[in-house]
Amino acid sequence: xxxxxxxxxxxxxxxxxxxxxxxxxxxxxxxxxxxxxxxxxxxxxxxxxxxxxxxxxxxxxxxxxxxxxxxxxxxxxxxxxxxxxxxxxxxxxxxxxxxxxxxxxxxxxxxxxxxxxxxxxxxxxxxxxxxxxxxxxxxxxxxxxxxxxxxxxxxxxxxxxxxxxxxxxxxxxxxxxxxxxxxxxxxxxxxxxxxxxxxxxxxxxxxxxxxxxxxxxxxxxxxxxxxxxxxxxxxxxxxxxxxxxxxxxxxxxxxxxxxxxxxxxxxxxxxxxxxxxxxxxxxxxxxxxxxxxxxxxxxxxxxxxxxxxxxxxxxxxxxxxxxxxxxxxxxxxxxxxxxxxxxxxxxxxxxxxxxxxxxxxxxxxxxxxxxxxxxxxxxxxxxxxxxxxxxxxxxxxxxxxxxxxxxxxxxxxxxxxxxxxxxxxxx
Amino acid sequence: xxxxxxxxxxxxxxxxxxxxxxxxxxxxxxxxxxxxxxxxxxxxxxxxxxxxxxxxxxxxxxxxxxxxxxxxxxxxxxxxxxxxxxxxxxxxxxxxxxxxxxxxxxxxxxxxxxxxxxxxxxxxxxxxxxxxxxxxxxxxxxxxxxxxxxxxxxxxxxxxxxxxxxxxxxxxxxxxxxxxxxxxxxxxxxxxxxxxxxxxxxxxxxxxxxxxxxxxxxxxxxxxxxxxxxxxxxxxxxxxxxxxxxxxxxxxxxxxxxxxxxxxxxxxxxxxxxxxxxxxxxxxxxxxxxxxxxxxxxxxxxxxxxxxxxxxxxxxxxxxxxxxxxxxxxxxxxxxxxxxxxxxxxxxxxxxxxxxxxxxxxxxxxxxxxxxxxxxxxxxxxxxxxxxxxxxxxxxxxxxxxxxxxxxxxxxxxxxxxxx
Numbered sequence: 001x002x003x004x005x006x007x008x009x010x011x012x013x014x015x016x017x018x019x020x021x022x023x024x025x026x027x028x029x030x031x032x033x034x035x036x037x038x039x040x041x042x043x044x045x046x047x048x049x050x051x052x053x054x055x056x057x058x059x060x061x062x063x064x065x066x067x068x069x070x071x072x073x074x075x076x077x078x079x080x081x082x083x084x085x086x087x088x089x090x091x092x093x094x095x096x097x098x099x100x101x102x103x104x105x106x107x108x109x110x111x112x113x114x115x116x117x118x119x120x121x122x123x124x125x126x127x128x129x130x131x132x133x134x135x136x137x138x139x140x141x142x143x144x145x146x147x148x149x150x151x152x153x154x155x156x157x158x159x160x161x162x163x164x165x166x167x168x169x170x171x172x173x174x175x176x177x178x179x180x181x182x183x184x185x186x187x188x189x190x191x192x193x194x195x196x197x198x199x200x201x202x203x204x205x206x207x208x209x210x211x212x213x214x215x216x217x218x219x220x221x222x223x224x225x226x227x228x229x230x231x232x233x234x235x236x237x238x239x240x241x242x243x244x245x246x247x248x249x250x251x252x253x254x255x256x257x258x259x260x261x262x263x264x265x266x267x268x269x270x271x272x273x274x275x276x277x278x279x280x281x282x283x284x285x286x287x288x289x290x291x292x293x294x295x296x297x298x299x300x301x302x303x304x305x306x307x308x309x310x311x312x313x314x315x316x317x318x319x320x321x322x323x324x325x326x327x328x329x330x331x332x333x334x335x336x337x338x339x340x341x342x343x344x345x346x347x348x349x350x351x352x353x354x355x356x357x358x359x360x361x362x363x364x365x366x367x368x369x370x371x372x373x374x375x376x377x378x379x380x381x382x383x384x385x386x387x388x389x390x391x392x393x394x395x396x397x398x399x400x401x402x403x404x405x406x407x408x409x410x411x412x413x414x415x416x417x418x419x420x421x422x423x424x425x426x427x
Numbered sequence: 428x429x430x431x432x433x434x435x436x437x438x439x440x441x442x443x444x445x446x447x448x449x450x451x452x453x454x455x456x457x458x459x460x461x462x463x464x465x466x467x468x469x470x471x472x473x474x475x476x477x478x479x480x481x482x483x484x485x486x487x488x489x490x491x492x493x494x495x496x497x498x499x500x501x502x503x504x505x506x507x508x509x510x511x512x513x514x515x516x517x518x519x520x521x522x523x524x525x526x527x528x529x530x531x532x533x534x535x536x537x538x539x540x541x542x543x544x545x546x547x548x549x550x551x552x553x554x555x556x557x558x559x560x561x562x563x564x565x566x567x568x569x570x571x572x573x574x575x576x577x578x579x580x581x582x583x584x585x586x587x588x589x590x591x592x593x594x595x596x597x598x599x600x601x602x603x604x605x606x607x608x609x610x611x612x613x614x615x616x617x618x619x620x621x622x623x624x625x626x627x628x629x630x631x632x633x634x635x636x637x638x639x640x641x642x643x644x645x646x647x648x649x650x651x652x653x654x655x656x657x658x659x660x661x662x663x664x665x666x667x668x669x670x671x672x673x674x675x676x677x678x679x680x681x682x683x684x685x686x687x688x689x690x691x692x693x694x695x696x697x698x699x700x701x702x703x704x705x706x707x708x709x710x711x712x713x714x715x716x717x718x719x720x721x722x723x724x725x726x727x728x729x730x731x732x733x734x735x736x737x738x739x740x741x742x743x744x745x746x747x748x749x750x751x752x753x754x755x756x757x758x759x760x761x762x763x764x765x766x767x768x769x770x771x772x773x774x775x776x777x778x779x780x781x782x783x784x785x786x787x788x789x790x791x792x793x794x795x796x797x798x799x800x801x802x803x804x805x806x807x808x809x810x811x812x813x814x815x816x817x818x819x820x821x822x823x824x825x826x827x828x829x830x831x832x833x834x835x836x837x838x839x840x841x842x843x844x845x846x847x
Contacts, residue, residue, distance in 0.1 A: 156569070278608070304611065316650040340763045388765060
């Protein structure tokens with residue numbers, strides 16, 4: 001996330017403008033309840049201090065604050081002297097460690113045991129993991145140091161072969177070998193369905209669900225706090241003006257409507273950040289304040305339809321081909337078409353109705369057709385194109401009727417006969 | 428024009444140079460600059476820029492990064508076929524040879540992040556590092572989500588900029604990911620194209636002359652093609668042709684110059700057909716006599732339904748009822764649906780009836796069929812193991828077969844079901 005920290009700038013407005021950024025105390029942004037935080041903290045304390053093995057899953061949609069929760073809890077945990085001394089952490093990520101072998105190497109590396117392992121060859125995964133945990137035993141060989149395994153993107157680990165890593169980790173957490181805590185973070189609510197039976201039975205079925213429960217007024221308040229400058233800002237007069245501007249902005253009716261629209265589509269913090277980033281990018285030295293128009297423009301950019309934007313840039317020939325495809329879809333009720341059919345439809349239009357377009361040669365039309373395929377506005381029905389010729393390959397149109405009509409309205413200098421052809425009921 | 432690009436973090440001089448090299452893209456470069464912010468500040472972890480071909484996406488990024496001298500790595504996914512190549516390039520550009528050498532042979536994402544973190548701790552970032560890459564559709568499944576989160580994974584001031592022609596919705600993974608900031612680069616309007624194309628004129632001709640030439644060029648080609656690169660290529664190609672009439676004239680009065688422009692225009696129009704006609708592989712082929720008839724027989728077998736063979740190829744045939752319904756339902760026109768497969772026996776039967784003189788079924792006839800398949804005029808549909816009843820399809824267009832049948836004085840249209 002953007003971390004624009006305030007420097008020691010006093011005087012020029014330009015300097016102040018560059019320091020404006022989004023208020024960065026992120027832990028206040030997310031509103032996980034204290035109960036959840038305490039629950040997790042308790043669990044990890046039991047492992048770190050008392051040597052009890054535990055496993056827990058943190059589940060929540062993207063941007064709900066799962067990693068942030070874990071970071072806060074770890075920060076609190078490490079304040080305890082004993083935990084700080086003996087706890088070891090291993091951070092694994094499902095995106096990076098795509099294989100159990102790679103995961104094991106990473107674990108060895110993070111526990112700093114490469115020298116101990118050396119060139120040993122192990123028979124199985126369990127042996128290897130057992131060896132690593134043995135090696136962590138303290139001097140008097142009575143107990144092992146507690147290890148905290150954090151598995152980010154937990155659902156991706158469930159796709160590994162036989163789920164060996166998960167099985168072994170949960171196995172160790174259930175048996176009395178060494179005190180470990182396994183914390184899995186995932187965005188899938190159905191993550192337990194992904195686990196095999198033997199893995200699921202060794203899991204403690206403890207889950208912490210993070211679901212956003214913001215109301216709209218809280219959302220608005222969040223917007224205001226995010227945009228306001230903190231108290232410690234060097235130029236206090238500028239900060240005062242800025243914060244007043246933000247307050248009037250939040251009170252504006254049109255701004256509230258826009259934010260209501262964003263809130264209805266997604267409540268999470270990340271999309272809010274994106275909106276505010278776009279809004280702030282319009283602040284410059286010449287214009288050092290936020291106006292409602294900025295937010296409206298940023299919202300328009302966020303909600304822009306990408307396909308409509310791409311349709312705007314097509315040439316007239318390609319647009320005519322899309323209209324021909326639309327007519328074919330209407331007449332034949334969504335059955336796939338090929339290049340010859342579209343060309344035929346286009347020729348019918350040229351014969352009957354066209355004044356501005358004239359007939360192009362076959363290779364030109366084929367090239368336009370292929371350009372549309374490259375933009376993925378049309379897609380082949382089945383993947384393989386080896387057997388059929390290019391002109392006869394069946395395709396489907398990936399655009400909606402309303403998208404095409406809207407694009408036609410916005411198209412610059414669209415010839416009227418093309419527009420009328422599009423609006424007529426049958427080709 | 429240049430006053431629009433101002434940012435406190437960068438010198439005005441370099442910004443002016445940037446603005447000169449990016450005509451008609453001031454708004455987009457201003458947005459990018461404000462998103463990039465000051466060099467030592469973090470910016471948004473990933474940015475996705477989409478727009479048509481040749482709408483200036485990579486050009487703007489490269490000019491910005493080069494003129495403002497920010498540390499960056501430019502990748503082309505076309506060159507980096509595997510992830511390992513990509514990682515090596517990034518480490519090479521951002522940290523140098525030694526870092527790239529630390530990567531193991533077939534590096535995984537895990538190795539890349541590890542080496543990156545090591546290098547970061549050795550040389551922490553004073554300025555934002557940029558990785559600019561073009562997204563390909565069939566990249567590795569976990570590469571994209573990892574790239575989008577790279578800032579978080581390596582804990583460094585790095586931003587990944589992704590360029591693409593296809594909209595973001597097609598790339599989004601199933602279970603979601605860290606959403607990048609979406610930026611659209613709109614296409615150039617006709618006026619903007621005129622402005623950009625007029626800039627690369629030959630110094631020996633005047634600006635007015637060249638811009639009128641560009642005007643004519645756009646008038647001809649704009650309805651078909653708006654791609655800046657292609658238009659530049661066409662302009663370069665046709666300019667010499669356009670200048671010929673002008674060069675041949677010593678003095679001109681008004682009327683004559685008009686006529687010159689008209690001749691120039693027709694020359695350009697002629698070139699349109701040539702320049703756009705992709706070189707078809709079938710333009711000039713000389714086939715032996717029997718091969719031509721084999722090809723004609725194959726075309727007839729592909730595009731006529733089997734039940735109509737009796738009517739076309741027997742001397743005494745009965746009538747075939749063609750119902751009104753079939754005639755009106757245009758979709759059954761075989762020329763729209765494509766060629767149908769046919770067995771070898773049917774091909775030979777039609778061949779014998781079409782060829783004038785008597786032909787014996789020798790090996791030379793069969794080998795000609797195989798050579799037609801090699802020339803890709805016929806396509807083999809059945810599996811290669813089936814030796815006794817192979818099936819073929821005819822892969823030539825109507826124009827080509829008409830040209831061939833004209834050379835052997837055969838009226839093919841009379842034998843086609845669709846033209847009855």
